[in-house]
Amino acid sequence: MYIRQKPLFSFDTLMQYQPKTRLAMVFESIDLHPLLKTLPIKSIRGPKGYSSAALIKAFLAMRLCSIPTVTLLVERLKTDLVFRYECGFSLEQPVPSLATFSRFFQKIAETDSLQVLFSALVDTAIQDKVISGEVVAIDASAIDSYEKPVPKKELNSNGDSATWGAKLDTHGNQHVWFGYKLHLAVDTKSELPIAVKVTPANRNDVTQAIPLMDEIKHQPKYYCMDMGYDAKDVYQAAYERQAQAIIPLNRRKEKLPPEGMDENRTPTCSMGYPMVYWGCEREKGILKFRCPHVCGKVNCPNGSAWCSPSNYGLVIKKKVEDDPRSFCTPHRGTREWEKLYAERTSVERAFSRLKEQLGANTVRVQGIKKVTAHLMLCCIALLAGTIAVNRQIHQQKAA
Known part of the structure; x- marks a missing residue:
């Protein structure tokens, strides 16, 4: 007869003596209180349910660990106890179901909670001197929709649904897609997003330049944009903010200069x-x-x-x-101007990281609110990960 001896230490105690994982360090750099304040207050009646902080950590872990679907996220939580512990779920409680995650995602998509968290992380990055904010690059990128493509004549005219978009790539070839556009303002030094907008694919890039400027708290000295943003309103908006727009001139078929x-x-x-x-x-x-x-x-x-x-x-x-x-x-045309304009490519690298490493190109939700929430989670994960790595580097130097 064999008698199983009780463990000397609990799982929580053992985890305290383990080296910190990358996920744990990222979560330490995030203050979730601003987000939790914006969520609806739970009713005192009925079951308590799961912690909102744990659910949002699970969604961020999903992006950081390149987990493509919520189904696989639930499976990971069931099989990986360390992963579940770091997300903040009790090991004695069952793992949240797919429906639980779906309802919570709907809740955060209907509020501005993710925008609040994103803004708080940008402030943290500025305080940690990760983000300089002196030069900002603005651009847009295509986001394919999870919805079924429909003919243009059958599109909903409410302005919030997925639509057809067309854009020239770097080689001059036209790229057509059905979905949305991700508009970013990126700090060129750190290549981190500091303002985010999501629109249907048919929205012109230049229409979101000023709204992105309005989202930036710490106004930069220069705004770098490509030729598609060459509009008087954009230059005037930058000038009124005591900044300079660095944009190549779009001749618009003019035969002779003024x-x-x-x-x-x-x-x-x-x-x-x-x-x-x-x-x-x-x-x-x-x-x-x-x-x-x-x-x-x-x-x-x-x-x-x-x-x-x-x-x-x-x-x-x-x-x-x-x-x-x-x-x-x-x-325009001087070496200093050309050097500043060359920093515009930082926004392209930000798009690349968001799509290839954080799942911005694998949208599995429908509707602009949910798509915005998905892309905001990607941007938050990129910010939080960079802040955590920067803090670790400083700690190693100090040691």
């Missing part, structure tokens, strides 16, 4: 030569251009005296406030 300027909106002299950019007064928003002949850039047949009797040559000053689209600091 009179007195070249294609980069550089003023030209009386002989038609582009003048030399000679710096700017950033605080006043004034750009200075000098005579190209005096600066040695061209050999003007009329010399510099034709435009100005001064030995310094002709000088033209332009104010950014007069035309924020044409004039910017630094001036």
Whole structure:
């Protein structure tokens, strides 16, 4: 006859002596209190149910561990006791069912709880100096719908359903999809999202630029965007926020540049030569251009005296406030401008991480509210994971 001896330590006690896993370190970097305050208060009657904190941790673990479906998440919770413990579920209680997760996901999709948590993590990343916030890149990416594609004439006109979208890729080929668009504002230093918007696929990218700017608490110095965002309202919005929009000009089939300027909106002299950019007064928003002949850039047949009797040559000053689209600091086409615009590619790498590593391209829910919740969970997981890794690095250096 064999008698099984009771364990000397409980599972919880044993876990306290184990090295912290990656998942545990990520959860330590997340303060769930702002999210829990936004959720509806549970009724005092009926069963207590499962902890909201544990359920939201399970959804984040699903993204961090690349678990594609909730069905597989439930199976992982049943078979992996360490995983279940780190998510915050009691080992004595049954694992939440698929229906429980579905109802909770519906609840958080109907509230702004995930947006509140996302904003709190952005603030934490700024405090930890993970996010610089000086240069921000804005762009949009296609998100395929889990819903069945329908012809354009049968689409719902309420503006919130999945629609057909079309966009040119980096090679100039047109990509068509049925679903939504994920619009991101990304800190170029850390390549982390700081503002998120989700729209139907047929929504123009430029319509979400200003709403993304409005979501950013700590206003940057520069906004980098591609040619699709070349609109006067975007430049004006950036200028009003004491920032500069770094956007290539979209010629829109114009045959000739405006009179007195070249294609980069550089003023030209009386002989038609582009003048030399000679710096700017950033605080006043004034750009200075000098005579190209005096600066040695061209050999003007009329010399510099034709435009100005001064030995310094002709000088033209332009104010950014007069035309924020044409004039910017630094001036479009200069090395400094090109260097800033090159940082725009950080948003592409953010999209790549969200889709390839965190499941942003494997949407298994329908409706824009649930799709938004799915994508917000992906962004929250990316933020929390980066904050946790940064803190671990600092702890190792301090040790």
